[in-house]
Amino acid sequence: MARRRFLSQLVALPFLALGVKGQESKKTLKIMMRSSWGTDDPTRASFVFAHALALSDAGHEVQIFLTADATALMRKATTDAVIPIGWPPLSELRDKVVAKHIPVFS
Numbered sequence: 236m237a238r239r240r241f242l243s244q245l246v247a248l249p250f251l252a253l254g255v256k257g258q259e260s261k262k263t264l265k266i267m268m269r270s271s272w273g274t275d276d277p278t279r280a281s282f283v284f285a286h287a288l289a290l291s292d293a294g295h296e297v298q299i300f301l302t303a304d305a306t307a308l309m310r311k312a313t314t315d316a317v318i319p320i321g322w323p324p325l326s327e328l329r330d331k332v333v334a335k336h337i338p339v340f341s
Contacts, residue, residue, distance in 0.1 A: 263294050264290075268290075271301075273305050274308070281325045283305075284329065299338070299339045306341040311326075
């Protein structure tokens with residue numbers, strides 16, 4: 236009898252653990268995203284900006300580091316001309332990145 240009572244108490248333990256997990260606070264990450272895609276592939280060039288915005292909206296600290304062909308994206312005239320397929324124009328993403336104060340290095 237005592238054994239059954241003990242086993243029935245053990246069955247309830249996993250459900251108690253679920254309540255504890257729901258109360259944990261989210262850990263914010265520091266993320267540096269690197270891209271080398273430039274104007275030759277506008278969709279891939281915009282990924283780093285779109286993903287940085289999504290991660291920033293999730294509460295993480297994000298930095299963007301542009302290398303190789305992607306350094307051309309630092310010019311306003313260049314980003315105004317880049318229009319990816321299925322994504323907002325890079326100029327819109329750039330404006331949102333600037334508004335959120337996400338650092339961009341090249």
